[in-house]
Amino acid sequence: MKALKMTRYGDIDSSLEFQSAEVPTPKAGEVLLRVHAASINPVDNMMLRGELKSVRKEVFPVGIGRDVSGEVVAVGNNVAGYSVGDLVFSRVGEDHVGTIAEYLTVSVSHLAAKPKNLSHSEAAGIPLxxxxxxxxxxxxxxxxxxxxxxxxxxxxxxxxxxxxxxxxxxxxxxxxxxxxxxxxxxxxxxxxxxxxxxxxxxxxxxxxxxxxxxxxxxxxxxxxxxxxxxxxxxxxxxxxxxxxxxxxxxxxxxxxxxxxxxxxxxxxxxxxxxxxxxVIMEANGEQLNELGDLYQQKILSPVIDKVYPLEQGKDALSYLASGRAKGKVIVSMNDPISNK
Structure with a gap:
């Protein structure tokens, strides 16, 4: 699979590259997602610049991105409530960072059902x-x-x-x-x-x-x-x-x-x-389901600025870093925003 990886601390141009990697196998309590869309956040650029080194030291290469929406394609042992084919979204835990990729494993405790009225691109902008x-x-x-x-x-x-x-x-x-x-x-x-x-x-x-x-x-x-x-x-x-x-x-x-x-x-x-x-945000699937219900009822609406294809993931990070974004910046694998 293709994944955007940090190879060292530094800037976007010199420290990020697309790499080929093995599709991961879900462990107990995890599911494997085919990623349809991911969103990026200021914390991703902070991580890239090394501003979080005192909190979390990385072993390179390491993935980037914490928000995801996609389809369950495999489940590990001891997984209840989700099965192959389910459409879900998540703010992944820190041990699963790397949503700008074609596949990703996620802890089931951090998953929520994707609101049916949202595209994957829209849903990916919600979690964090x-x-x-x-x-x-x-x-x-x-x-x-x-x-x-x-x-x-x-x-x-x-x-x-x-x-x-x-x-x-x-x-x-x-x-x-x-x-x-x-x-x-x-x-x-x-x-x-x-x-x-x-x-x-x-x-x-x-x-x-x-x-x-x-x-x-x-x-x-x-x-x-x-x-x-x-x-x-x-x-x-x-x-x-x-x-x-x-x-x-x-x-x-x-x-x-x-x-x-x-x-x-x-x-x-x-x-x-x-x-x-x-407040230090914690990944929480139960709370994300509550938020998903508000989107399902159209009480909340997604706010998206730009959607970039996977191959332009570095451009998406550069745009977010510019400070000009209004709402969320999305990296889409195969899900145009008009596709509900």
Whole structure:
């Protein structure tokens, strides 16, 4: 089979190449997929540049890509609920990274049935951004109907998903974006769109119930300027908080370092009697099935910018890295977006 592989840390042109590989055999608790489509995410380019070396050291060559939609072509032992011919999608676990390939094994616990009303290309754009938004807004922040939420970078993959998910629970959604994307983001359902090139959101907002930080850095700390007393800040780019560090099972010394690095954020949270949590998305087939139901009911809609054929997988990563993408960037093996 053909697969896009990282051969070393570096840039897209010098560190990625297509290689031939054996079709993998599913182990116990796994299925083998014929990949119809995959999507890429900023974490894939971070992995390529070596920014995740402290968390995960790779043995090269290694596959790239974490989102997939495809067809089950073989099942391993101890697999229940899925059989050959099933159409599924997944955010694969870290031990199965490599979705930009013709075949892939996936843990059954990370699988969900592909929504019947979506193409594989559309379904492949859901898992990582969907689970990130769901776990951040619903599971951690506990966003409720009538609450006000600020979602940064509304035109990005996570932002465009988070806007729709927040609206689905009845929240009032505020988002930030650039001038070129204001009307596009409004069409996703945002109630108030702030053009960050023209206005400072910190001067316009106050008493937000929830702030969803997708940018990190100073944005995580500035969230408390617009947050109401007792509000919640959830971040996917900010500093790790002590509670999450404990849940991750980090040792005493590492937890001390985390506490030191996050002290300003935790002080700001305490000053507002607020919650601050850094969310590290986890692959979860059960939650992905819940999201799939929302797409099946047309409560949520896929947001896709561009679809590239497999042989242009490197171009897809370059386009995502440019920062111009509105929604998801897809690599399609044999599934045009019009094919439902």
């Amino acid at each position: 951004v969907g689970l990130t938004s769901y776990q951040s807004l619903i599971k951690v922040a506990g966003l409720k109907s009538g609450e006000k939420v600020l979602i940064h970078a509304g035109s990005g993959g996570v932002g465009s998903m988070a806007i729709q998910l927040a609206k689905s629970v009845g929240a009032y959604v505020v988002t930030t974006t650039s001038s070129a994307n204001v009307e596009w983001v409004k069409a996703l359902g945002a109630d108030l769109v702030i053009d960050y090139k023209k206005d400072d959101y910190r001067q316009l907002l106050s008493d937000m119930d929830v702030v969803f930080d997708t940018l990190g850095g100073q944005y995580a700390l500035d969230a408390f300027q617009v947050l109401k007393t007792g509000g919640r800040v959830v971040s996917v780019k900010g500093a790790l908080d002590p509670q999450t560090a404990k849940e991750l099972g980090l040792g005493w010394l590492l937890r001390k370092l985390v506490a030191l690095k996050s002290r300003k954020l935790m002080k700001a949270a305490k000053g507002k009697s607020a919650l601050y949590r850094m």
